[in-house]
Amino acid sequence: MEAFVQSVVNGLGQGSIYALLALGYVMIYKATHVISFAQPALMIAGGLYAYHFTKVFELPFWVGMVLAVLAGALTGMIVERLALRPMIGKPVFTLAIITIGIDIVLRIFANRYIGVQSKIVTYPNGTKRYELFGITISQQRLGLIAVTIVTVVALALFFRYTRAGLAMRATALDQETAMAQGIRVGVIFALAWAIAGGLAAIAGTFVAAGTAGIDQATWIIALKALPAIIIGGLDSVPGAVVGGLAVGVIEALTASYQPDVAPWLGNNFSLVAPYALMFLVLLIRPYGLFGTKEVERV
């Protein structure tokens, strides 16, 4: 039982990273109806900004993180302005492929920066562990979960109570009508990408603050947020959080139990377990757990 709770807690920690990334995907999807495959690159970029600010400029961790979030948001906005704004009105498939191109290009530059040694950000007192009823959790994980909660609550409040949040909701509902009400849709697109870039930077910072840090293969974990958004529903903010956490927990549980229970699935099955879960959910609910069903009109 203790082992079970321990792996759930570990899963929630990792799931927070997926939830942050998934929120970024959902932000962009709701505003522009595009799935951004550039999110892995934005996450790596965010982590590397944090590394640069804390290690090269020797700023404290939290200051470095805030600066990294701002830099990540700026990167997101630049990407949107240069590569996606000219394509407004083109098929969403085209836009999605363009984000793949952006991802490839950005990651090459990131890999140049990373080099052969993985880049690790030091979390203040990162090695210290708390223990409660035999369950241990590192301070870094605790900080990550706290930051995720704060971010999600802040985003929810932003959408509910600010003018910009209202404008974003209106744009997500109907772009032309939103334009007719005087909302500058281009600015909303930029804002959505900025939020997504910032969220990716938070996730990246905590990935870099983990034990493995960021190396040239780290980007692949950002793709696990894709099953998360599919499970939750592409256009649902709570769905992204639930989906992200679910993916993290499933991954941790598979890692601890699958080698004993189902060894025939092979080594490291936990790495692909989120995708298997995604197939299962989609067979039962094609629009995810919280997604809105598309209404067909001819």
Place this chain on the structure above:
Amino acid sequence: MSMVKTRSRGLRGRPLATTSYAEDMTLLNTPAKRRSTFAIILVAFGLPFMLTDDLLLVLTLGLIASVGAIGLNLVTGYAGQVSLGHAFFIGLGAYTGAVLGGDPDGAVLGYGLPMWIWLPASGVVAALAGLLVGPIAVRLRGLYLAIVTLGLVFLGDHIFRESRDLTGGPGVGRRGPDLVVFGFDLNDTGPVLGVMLEREQRQFLFALIFLIVFAILGRNIARSGVGRAFSAVRDRDVAAAVIGVDLTRYKIMAFAMSSFFAGVAGALYFAVVGVFEPGTFGLLLSIQYLAMILIGGVATISGSIMGALFVTSLGRISGEIAHFMPFISTTAGSGGFLSVFQLEAILYGLLIIGFLIFEPRGLFGIWMRIRNYWKGWPFSY
């Protein structure tokens, strides 16, 4: 001569005017097209005697990849079902070919069957997998489908890595099947019908014939009733269903056909490459194939071929560029601003973005523009 008589049609001196639907849909509907296609095929058969062996190998792989690209174009270009899972089907074909045609005494499973069994079988196995994916595609649309096919690549990657008996496992890999066509070894050197042919020349000629067969097959699928149903599904699936196109049937057909092309192309490609390992069939391969059809031209067969040849020779091209740019190092290690491999990857990315923004119809679109310019010359404006 009577053959020629029946082929000449339409109104005298007006090759573009047709008097029936069948005439309009013929493969090579103008004399200019007939002549240029004939000339291209003639030049292609002459290439092995003009180019060096290393260049020939690049082109051989490009020709085989073209078949895979035509397959992806059938499902994504013609039928409009975005698939990021092409690498999975290519891998499935490659391993079916390798297992059926591989060395029976090797460290991994192999049955040593002849090519006329393993080549079609690899297509059939991939097509069966496509049939399994089809029903999911029926339930999902657009980007949901893209992500699910992405998941397929990751699951496939896992399966390939873990089936060590079949694939050799990551980092080790296995050999592809032997290239023997009806007792005729493509890896051998010697005279064929009185002409001295080396290994690369034989492989190139075989790949060329292979491509011609599958290109005609692909073009025939696209211009027949099936192809029109695909286009209807792509343009508006609800409207297609209303006019009587069976969505389930045609979506599953699109996936099965595309996977068949991917399977045979995968089996032959990695037979020519030689040793390959499971890590090859990752997301990057899927993106490369998407790049081929986007750069070449969506929903065109000739575009698929142009795109595939271009993308497979991109490594070679970036190597040539590196010779003229002192800040690009030609070795994998550090030094210089970029390495050749990084330059190649950046070219991919930039070409995809650039083509989609500036020339969405791809190389085929550029060709159309050039053609139309000269067609109306000197009154081209």
